[in-house]
Amino acid sequence: MRLDVAFLPEEAGTLRGRVAVVVDVLRATTSLLTILERGCAEVLIAPTVEAARRFAHAHPDLLLAGEERGRAPAGFDFGNSPVAFARAELEGRRMVFSTTNGTRAIRLAREASTVLLGCLRNCSAVARGGLAAAGGEEEVCVVCAGREGRFSLDDAYTAGALVDALLAEAGGNPLVLTDAALAAQALHRSTADAAALFRRTGAGRNVMEIGLSEDLDYCAQRDTSALVPEVGDRVRVAG
């Protein structure tokens, strides 16, 4: 089975017939995992902040969450802070969600046969889920959201953590790694201190500037969750 990493969604090529794991570790996929852990019944991924607003206007029971330049847009119930979601009462609620990079990557990946949402907090569980979905036949591609069309080190590092988790879960079954998968793996093996690495990245510095460095420590925690968010299940692409 081939194991690939796309450092930007556009690099993935066609995902038809492949299993995609979308990664936007700072912070969309970490937030979405937390939202589902808090019992949210359904999350609708909107293409833009404006579309999310229109959706919530038409369905007043929906919670409205997301960000523009890191912050909650005007009138939103939540921003994109996983730490804030971890403290929120979301049981049984429905939510519409839109962020700059993460929701775009999820929407671009939706032609894949299975789309899972990965981050460090559910790394091993997503690796197991990805292998099960691929059934030893299909290719698994880890799709990094990147940051405004540019390479994002935090996503690439997390992709490498997923590569190592996939290798560990695959046991004796051989996985063929592409150049990008080998590079992500080397990045992951370059340091065990994800929180320190996150603080050096563009996305991490932005999170610190808006006073939410607690989010970085939260996003850096490994394997705290066995939940594997899948698009089409409690996460749906809207519009």
Add this chain to the structure above:
Amino acid sequence: MRLDVAFLPEEAGTLRGRVAVVVDVLRATTSLLTILERGCAEVLIAPTVEAARRFAHAHPDLLLAGEERGRAPAGFDFGNSPVAFARAELEGRRMVFSTTNGTRAIRLAREASTVLLGCLRNCSAVARGGLAAAGGEEEVCVVCAGREGRFSLDDAYTAGALVDALLAEAGGNPLVLTDAALAAQALHRSTADAAALFRRTGAGRNVMEIGLSEDLDYCAQRDTSALVPEVGDRVRVAG
């Protein structure tokens, strides 16, 4: 001064007012360095193999070199093997050159204020040349050619070697590294054995398949040359 790496030419954004170092270590920029070291008077970078053929037809004194899928196209005087160029008699000759990824990257980078050609064999010299061209003001961007639109580990590793060489040459002057520059640096620091790394990459495996693994050892040698090829000097973009 900002130091950036583009893992694909398209990721660089506009290069106007920036210094670009183009890297296609397996094998175009290593070949071009060798061609100039052998005394070639001028190398014209053609957009396609077909354009190179037409050029050479119109100017019968031109040597014709390049590759398609690693091999010399029909009727070409040379392929893209730096080891073959190192043994060739090129003194005072003119050449037209076209490869799949490297020449495309050079052509895309030509709007930069200065375009240098980098590889491991002239790594430190190019770092010095890049800093001198930037004059402490302009941004330096290392532009990886990639491989048919995909991330290439050999180029990313070499970009990291250039990042470390630029940091060493900059001395006390602070360089601000982007996410991609930090990632390239981590890849470079993950191993000192470039030849072994090259053998694991897609481009390297292709070179081995066509029986030219000697090229990989040649491309992996560090700082054997003080020559800094610059587009507009003995290397010109044609057509």
